[in-house]
Every structure is written in structure tokens, then in C-alpha cells.
Amino acid sequence: MTQSVVVQVGQCGNQVGCRFWDLALREHAHVNKKGVYDEALSSFFRNVDLRNDGGSCGVGGKIENLKARAVLVDMEEGVVNEILQGPLREVFDSTQFLTDVSGSGNNWAVGHMTYGSAYREQIVDKLRKTAEHCDCLQCFFLIHSMGGGTGSGLGTRVLSMLEEEFPEVCRIVTSIYPSAEDDVITSPYNSILAMKELTEHADCVLPIENQALVHIVNKIKHMSHCGKPGSVIKTDTTVMSGQGGLSRAEKPFDTMNNIVANLLLNITSSARFEGSLNMDLNEIAMNLVPFPRMHYLVPSLTPLYTLADVSVPPRRLDQMFSDAFSKDHQLIRADPKHSLYLACALMVRGNVQVSDLRRNIER
Amino acid sequence: MEPKVINQTICRSAKSGRWRYGETSHFSQKQGCGNNWAHGFCVHGPRHRDVVEELVRREVERCDRLAGLMAMMSVAGGTGSGVGAYITRYLRDVYPKSFILNHLTWPYGTGEVIVQNYNSVLTLAHLYHHSDAILVHENDTVHRICSQLLNIKHISFTDVNRVIAHQLGSILQPALTTDSNGIYSRNPLGELVGSLACHPEYKLLSVSTIPQMPSSSIAYSTFSWPGLLKHLRQMLISNSKMEECIDWQVQLPSASERTRTLLGSSFNTSLANLLILRGKDVYSAETGSFEDPALYSSWLSPEEAFNVWKSPVIFNKYEKSATLVSNSKALLRPLDNMLGKAWNMFASRAYIHQYVKFGISEEDFLDSFTFLEQVISSYNQL
Numbered sequence: 001m002t003q004s005v006v007v008q009v010g011q012c013g014n015q016v017g018c019r020f021w022d023l024a025l026r027e028h029a030h031v032n033k034k035g036v037y038d039e040a041l042s043s044f045f046r047n048v049d050l051r052n053d054g055g056s057c058g059v060g061g062k063i064e065n066l067k068a069r070a071v072l073v074d075m076e077e078g079v080v081n082e083i084l085q086g087p088l089r090e091v092f093d094s095t096q097f098l099t100d101v102s103g104s105g106n107n108w109a110v111g112h113m114t115y116g117s118a119y120r121e122q123i124v125d126k127l128r129k130t131a132e133h134c135d136c137l138q139c140f141f142l143i144h145s146m147g148g149g150t151g152s153g154l155g156t157r158v159l160s161m162l163e164e165e166f167p168e169v170c171r172i173v174t175s176i177y178p179s180a181e182d183d184v185i186t187s188p189y190n191s192i193l194a195m196k197e198l199t200e201h202a203d204c205v206l207p208i209e210n211q212a213l214v215h216i217v218n219k220i221k222h223m224s225h226c227g228k229p230g231s232v233i234k235t236d237t238t239v240m241s242g243q244g245g246l247s248r249a250e251k252p253f254d255t256m257n258n259i260v261a262n263l264l265l266n267i268t269s270s271a272r273f274e275g276s277l278n279m280d281l282n283e284i285a286m287n288l289v290p291f292p293r294m295h296y297l298v299p300s301l302t303p304l305y306t307l308a309d310v311s312v313p314p315r316r317l318d319q320m321f322s323d324a325f326s327k328d329h330q331l332i333r334a335d336p337k338h339s340l341y342l343a344c345a346l347m348v349r350g351n352v353q354v355s356d357l358r359r360n361i362e363r
Numbered sequence: 364m365e366p367k368v369i370n371q372t373i374c375r376s377a378k379s380g381r382w383r384y385g386e387t388s389h390f391s392q393k394q395g396c397g398n399n400w401a402h403g404f405c406v407h408g409p410r411h412r413d414v415v416e417e418l419v420r421r422e423v424e425r426c427d428r429l430a431g432l433m434a435m436m437s438v439a440g441g442t443g444s445g446v447g448a449y450i451t452r453y454l455r456d457v458y459p460k461s462f463i464l465n466h467l468t469w470p471y472g473t474g475e476v477i478v479q480n481y482n483s484v485l486t487l488a489h490l491y492h493h494s495d496a497i498l499v500h501e502n503d504t505v506h507r508i509c510s511q512l513l514n515i516k517h518i519s520f521t522d523v524n525r526v527i528a529h530q531l532g533s534i535l536q537p538a539l540t541t542d543s544n545g546i547y548s549r550n551p552l553g554e555l556v557g558s559l560a561c562h563p564e565y566k567l568l569s570v571s572t573i574p575q576m577p578s579s580s581i582a583y584s585t586f587s588w589p590g591l592l593k594h595l596r597q598m599l600i601s602n603s604k605m606e607e608c609i610d611w612q613v614q615l616p617s618a619s620e621r622t623r624t625l626l627g628s629s630f631n632t633s634l635a636n637l638l639i640l641r642g643k644d645v646y647s648a649e650t651g652s653f654e655d656p657a658l659y660s661s662w663l664s665p666e667e668a669f670n671v672w673k674s675p676v677i678f679n680k681y682e683k684s685a686t687l688v689s690n691s692k693a694l695l696r697p698l699d700n701m702l703g704k705a706w707n708m709f710a711s712r713a714y715i716h717q718y719v720k721f722g723i724s725e726e727d728f729l730d731s732f733t734f735l736e737q738v739i740s741s742y743n744q745l
Contacts, residue, residue: 277475277520278367282397283441287477290713343477355518358506361473 002138003043004268004281005130006070009158010151012176013144014072014079015253020143020261021068021088027265031273043272044069045091046133069134071096071126073158075115075150076103095129098122104149108190111153112197119154124161131166138271139170139281141264142202146194147178147187156197163201170285173202174264177332179211203285204295206263209332213256219328220255263299263331269349277354279347288343300330321346321360390414400482401721403445404489411446412453419454431462431552434494439470439479444486455493462552465494466531469501469697478714480705485723487698488731491738496560498568499694500527512575529679530572533686538639538672558670559635559690561663564741569693571598572686586683588640588648595638595687596652602631602693632745633659633691635668642683645673660745695742702735 008017028041045066068091074080077099083089084097098119104111131137140162144155162171175198178187198205270279289295302323323329324346348357369391373384390411423429434451436443447465455463467486470479490497505526509518513526535551560566573595574586636658640648654665678684708714709728719725 280397282399283476286397286399286441286714286717289717292716345477353517353519354523355506355510355516358471358473 002136002271002281003069003134004139004141004271005127005134005137006044006068006141006143007073007127007158007162008070009073009142009144009155010148011074011076011079011145012148013142013151013155014074014083016143016174016176016257016260017070017072018083018086018088019254019257020264021070021091023258023261023265025066025091041066042135043268066091067093068096069130071098071123071130073098073123073150073154075100075111075154077101096126098126104153106147106149106184106186106190108149108153108186108193111149111151111155112157112193113153115150115154116157120161123158124165127162127165131169137166137169139172140166142171142173143260143264144173145176145178146191147176147182147184148190151176152190152194156194156201159197159201170203170282171201172281172285173198173205174260175205175207176260177207177209179209179214179333182210199293199295202295204289204297206297206299207332208260208263208299210256212331212333213259215333216259216329216331217255259301259331263301266301266347266349270347279345284345288345290342294342298330298332298334300324302329317356318360390418398439398441398476398478398482399717399721400441400445400448400478400485401718401723403441403443403447404449404485405445405722407442408446408449408453412449415450416453416457423458429458429461431464431495431556432458433464433466433552435466435468437468437470438483438486439468439476440482443468444482448486448489451490452493462496462556463494464496464498464552464556465490466498467500468527469499469503471502471506472697472700475502478708478717480701480708481714481718481728483701484705484731484735485727487738488734491566491734494566495556496568497566498570498688500530500570501697503697508575513577515577526575529575530570530686533572533641533678533684534570534639534688536641536674536676536678538641538674554670554672555637555688558637559688561635561667564738565634565690565745567694567698567738567742568688568690570686570688571595572684573598574681574684586642586681588644588683591683591685592648592650592652595685599633599636599687599689599691600631600658602691631692633668633689634663634745635659635670635690637670637672637688639672639674639686639688640683641674641676641678641685642681643675643677644683645675648673692742692745695739698735699739702732702739706732 006017006020008014024044028045032041045068070092072080072083072092080097080099083092100115100119104115142155142159142162144151146152159171159173162169175194178184178191184190267284268281271281285295288297302320327333327335346357346361369389373389376382376384392407392411419432432454434447434454436447438444451463451465454461467490469483470476476482487497502523505523506518508526509515509522513522515522534555537551559568573591574584576584636653638650638653640650650669650671654669656665659665659668709732715725715728718728
């Protein structure tokens with residue numbers, strides 16, 4: 001089973017990353033009832049025996065203590081400290097953090113040039129150590145925002161470092177793009193400068209827009225409030241809230257970050273769990289990137305809320321397929337139906353048969 | 364190249380309690396080929412060649428008499444097509460006198476993988492040089508069999524695979540051939556290849572089996588040899604793979620008006636046919652209708668083009684079953700479609716950079732395209 005490493009840069013990156021680890025732990029807890037450290041877990045976590053001073057255990061043993069394969073970078077201490085004090089502190093090691101005090105001041109140049117050169121060796125060192133703990137490293141996930149200073153500046157610098165040090169490992173970048181009403185004034189500059197780096201160095205990019213996420217969250221709240229008779233909507237789904245997970249208090253961006261975390265989990269699920277038609281991560285990059293510079297993929301997620309009844313009748317399933325193509329479910333505000341689709345991939349998770357898939361593809 | 368499926372298969376076979384794979388007869392790596400033919404052919408193939416050769420050699424040495432090697436793979440993915448093509452070429456070098464039959468699974472026309480057309484073109488072009496015969500199963504056709512004949516509502520890959528296995532089993536189970544003089548043939552692969560793939564340009568084989576029905580209705584149906592054979596013959600002529608939707612309008616042109624231009628697109632000329640009959644009263648079956656010279660091309664006489672194998676043992680609960688393996692124009696249309704789509708993608712050079720990264724250049728693509736065009740035109744002239 002191949003492993004992936006998650007690199008979180010900047011405030012936004014770290015907050016999304018935090019939700020991601022929370023959801024990943026919950027998903028695995030749901031699937032893995034026996035507490036055995038199996039192959040699926042090893043793709044994101046390492047099993048560490050604390051008594052052995054950090055030596056890692058092999059696959060098949062009991063779960064001792066899970067450590068996430070992640071590197072967290074931020075030039076301000078606030079967010080990282082919050083993670084360290086929260087319930088996820090067990091999952092991270094002190095060697096995985098890199099922080100500074102003053103921050104980048106929403107300036108791409110400060111993040112990219114100043115901090116990039118100052119912390120270069122440390123970052124490379126941490127990345128290399130994390131990579132060495134993996135048997136077979138398949139891909140790096142980079143989570144960052146495009147509007148700020150650290151996320152976009154230092155994040156893109158880290159991306160080019162990854163390309164230098166690990167050229168054969170795939171780099172999948174999840175970038176949060178600023179929306180029209182953004183609170184950072186210099187965000188257009190930061191985004192443009194970062195985008196040039198992304199086009200050069202990333203293997204594929206999943207752009208996500210805050211505005212689209214707000215829209216989706218509002219739609220879910222609307223659905224749960226208007227309460228159609230005969231359909232009960234679970235407001236407690238993993239998409240919406242972290243209730244039942246490790247964190248209790250809800251922070252403002254949490255629901256939106258949950259959606260992004262879900263997206264990442266679903267993309268990697270085929271690589272981690274077995275199924276009848278598996279799609280590995282490098283297959284995603286292979287199939288959806290026809291030309292080297294055109295690697296921006298529009299992600300879209302269905303369903304966004306679950307109804308109380310579990311067995312989904314075929315009509316509902318067909319509705320899900322149509323929804324996947326509708327622009328309301330996309331995580332970025334764009335309208336592909338009126339433009340041209342270059343390539344398109346449907347990843348289905350759960351109790352769906354080949355015949356359902358074919359019927360819908362033919363539609 | 365990925366461990367998940369192999370582990371699943373080995374577990375499932377061990378669970379059935381009746382047979383299982385040997386402990387050491389599998390090989391997998393951690394990371395797959397990413398649907399990239401070039402990755403499979405140029406990188407994984409050579410890297411793991413020795414290990415795979417060792418495994419095959421061990422199995423071969425355990426055989427008293429090696430009839431041949433059969434490779435089963437898909438053409439759409441990366442490992443099956445790329446590594447499969449490499450291994451076939453390598454096995455041909457190591458065992459030059461054995462027969463090699465490749466069984467290919469053709470993907471759905473609507474697409475499972477975006478680059479499946481590229482992978483299929485490259486695989487076929489390479490396999491044609493090294494394998495003796497290529498037996499093709501299309502996912503589309505088998506899916507239709509499952510839904511219309513077997514009445515399965517939610518078709519999963521297990522059902523599709525079961526149909527394919529049934530068809531393969533009915534070919535490869537022991538049978539009495541014309542050469543075996545009253546005992547079961549010891550060389551089924553060789554005789555199959557020898558009777559069907561008689562010309563190096565024509566190696567594509569297709570299979571039709573009759574009857575196919577859900578196991579619940581077998582008890583209520585009766586079969587007769589003339590009925591079965593008549594259906595099968597019409598299936599051959601009209602190029603349909605199922606008992607329903609046979610076009611009875613398609614008839615053979617009479618010998619006098621047989622010109623090339625009159626042959627409508629629906630009439631299916633064969634180069635060679637092999638009929639396998641299993642079940643009760645097999646010796647009374649009349650197969651003369653298959654020896655009609657109008658069915659075959661002009662340069663091969665029907666006596667040589669048509670062979671029959673028989674076995675009185677019933678197969679898979681069907682009291683009487685007949686299988687036809689034919690080397691005909693049946694696969695022409697899917698092949699043509701696939702080649703057209705691949706060419707369209709190639710014209711805009713889409714995805715080529717992914718293949719070039721691993722060592723397949725544009726010339727390799729062009730060579731494969733021209734080779735397959737040639738195969739298509741040879742079949743068209745049958």
C-alpha cells in the first residue's frame with residue numbers, strides 16, 4: 001500500500017488540515033473495528049511504539065499510537081498552538097512542526113523569498129524525514145490558500161522544493177482561491193504570483209473557492225430548516241459538523257473546511273480501500289491531465305447531505321449523478337456545461353454496481 | 364502491480380475450500396502503473412522480468428507435457444496491457460515452441476479509463492507479433508448478455524466475470540477432437556490455434572455460447588441439437604452474440620451472385636470456425652450447415668476451415684451446449700471504433716506527454732496505428 005504525505009502551509013492550510021485529520025481518524029475508526037494497523041491506515045498514519053523511542057511498527061500489529069504523516073508549516077504560532085492544545089495533539093509529533101513568530105503580512109514575496117530561503121534546509125530536512133518513514137511514497141498533498149502570504153508564498157516555495165528533492169513523486173495541490181468578497185486586499189497579487197508557480201511545479205491542482213463553499217453550506221442549512229415532510233435530514237453528518245468527533249466547539253470556517261476534507265478523503269479512498277474497479281492517485285493524474293500545463297481539475301461532491309434512510313433507491317442514485325455535474329455542487333464557481341469538458345472522472349464510493357454506473361454514463 | 368486484488372483473489376479461492384492458488388505463485392508490487400501503458404511496458408516489465416520468469420518456469424517444470432501458455436489481461440489499464448504485452452514478448456523468446464494464447468478483455472465503449480484507446484492500440488499492435496491467437500471478450504457484449512439473457516438486475520463485475528469464465532470453460536474443457544482418435548485431446552491450445560489462426564494476419568478470435576440462461580430456468584427448458592445449431596449459425600452470420608436480437612433477415616448470398624460489393628455490412632464472413640459440442644446425444648448432431656462454402660472466404664475450403672470437437676460430458680448444468688469460436692469479421696467494428704477514437708486523441712497529441720515520460724515515442728504510436736489499419740483492411744477483404 002502506498003503512502004502519502006500531507007503538507008499544510010499557512011493558517012488556512014493548517015485549519016483545513018486539522019479538519020482533514022479529524023475526519024480521517026473517524027473514517028478509519030468506523031471501518032477498522034478490530035484495532036489492527038492495516039494497510040489502509042498506513043497510507044496516512046504511522047504506527048509508533050512510544051516505548052521504543054519512536055521506532056515504527058509494521059503492518060498487521062495492534063495500533064499503539066498513530067502519528068500522522070504530515071508536515072505543518074506556519075509563520076505565526078497561533079494556529080499551530082491551537083492544534084497542539086486541541087484533541088489532535090496526540091497525532092502529531094513535535095518534529096513535524098515549523099513555526100516562526102511574526103508572520104508574512106499577507107505578502108507573497110515575504111513568504112516565498114524571505115522565509116523560503118531562511119527555512120529551506122529545515123523544511124527539506126523535515127520532508128525528508130517524513131518521506132523516509134514511508135515504504136513507498138506515492139504522492140504529496142499540499143494544502144494552502146492563495147490569497148494570504150504564508151500559504152501562497154511559502155507554500156509555492158515548498159512545492160518547488162518538493163519537485164527538486166522528489167521528482168518522481170506526484171504532487172497534488174489543494175488551493176483555496178479567494179472569492180470576490182475577500183478580506184485580504186493584496187490577494188489578487190498573491191494569487192497570480194502563486195498561480196504561476198503552481199502551473200510550473202504541480203502535477204495537478206484542485207482549486208476550491210470560498211464563495212462556492214459558503215453557497216453549499218447555506219444550501220444545506222436551508223434544506224435542513226425547511227424540513228420537507230417525509231424526509232429527515234441528518235444534520236449531524238460528517239459533511240456538516242465535527243460533532244461526535246474529537247472537537248467540541250465549532251469554529252466559524254469549520255463546515256466549509258469539512259467539505260474540503262471530505263473531498264480529499266474521497267479522492268484517496270480508492271487507493272486505500274479495495275473495490276471492484278480501483279483508481280489509484282497516479283491514475284487520476286494520468287487520466288485527467290491531457291497536456292502538461294493544463295492540470296486544473298474542478299472538484300464536485302455529492303451528496304452533500306444524507307437522508308435518514310440508508311438504502312438509496314435507483315432514482316436517488318441517478319439524481320446523484322446528475323447533481324455531480326451541476327454547478328451547484330462544484331467547489332469552485334465555474335460553469336463547465338457551457339464550456340468544453342476536456343476530461344472527466346467519476347469516483348463512486350459505496351454500494352453502487354457497474355450496471356448503475358453504465359446506465360448513468362449513457363444518459 | 365498492486366497488492367489489493369491479488370490478496371482478494373487468493374483469499375476468495377482459499378475460502379471456497381475446493382481449490383486454491385499456490386502459495387508462491389503470485390507477484391505484486393506496491394504501486395501500480397497508473398493506467399499508463401508506457402509505464403507498464405518500459406518500466407515495470409523489464410524490472411520484474413526475472414521474478415516473473417522464475418514463477419512461470421516453476422509451473423512449467425511441474426507439467427508433464429506443456430500444451431501452451433494462456434495469458435489473461437485487460438487492454439484498458441496499465442498493468443494488464445503494458446506489463447502483459449512485455450511478458451508475452453518475453454515468454455515467446457523463452458518458450459519459442461509453445462503456443463501462446465492471449466485472452467483480452469475489451470473495455471466498455473463508453474469508457475472506463477480515458478486513455479483506454481491508446482492502451483488498446485499499443486497492446487494489440489505488440490501482441491500481434493508475439494502471440495499465436497488473441498481471444499477477445501468485450502465488456503459491452505457480456506454486460507448485455509447478463510442483462511438480457513440472464514435477467515440480472517444489478518450487474519456487478521462478478522456476474523460479468525462469471526459469464527466470461529463460463530465461455531472460456533466451455534472451450535478449454537477436455538474434448539474429443541478429430542486428431543485425438545477416441546481419447547481426450549492432450550493439446551487443446553495447440554489444436555485451437557492450429558485450426559483457427561492459420562494465417563499470421565488473422566489472429567483475432569471471438570466466442571459465442573448457446574444457451575445462456577439464468578440457472579433458475581434451466582430446469583424448465585428443453586434443448587435440441589438442430590435448434591441450437593440453427594441459432595448458432597445465424598448468430599455467426601449476423602454477428603450477434605446472443606440468442607435474442609438475432610437478425611434473421613441476414614441470409615447468405617447464393618454462390619452465383621457472390622461479389623464483393625454486394626456483401627452488406629451485416630454479413631459476417633469467417634476465416635475459420637471451431638464448433639464445440641457438449642452434452643447428451645452429441646454424436647447425432649448435424650453440423651453440415653456450418654460447412655457451407657458461402658460462409659467462408661474464397662481461399663480456404665470449408666473442409667479445412669471448419670472443425671468440430673465433441674464431448675459427451677455435460678458442462679455447467681446445461682444438458683446440451685454449443686460453443687463457437689470463430690476467426691471472423693466479428694471484431695472489426697469495435698476495433699475500428701477504438702482505432703478511430705485513439706486517432707482523434709492522437710491528432711491533438713493529448714496525453715502523449717505521459718507516455719513519452721516513460722520511453723514510448725510518437726513513432727511507436729504511429730507504427731501501432733499503421734499496423735492495426737493493416738489488420739483491419741485484411742479482415743475487410745475476407
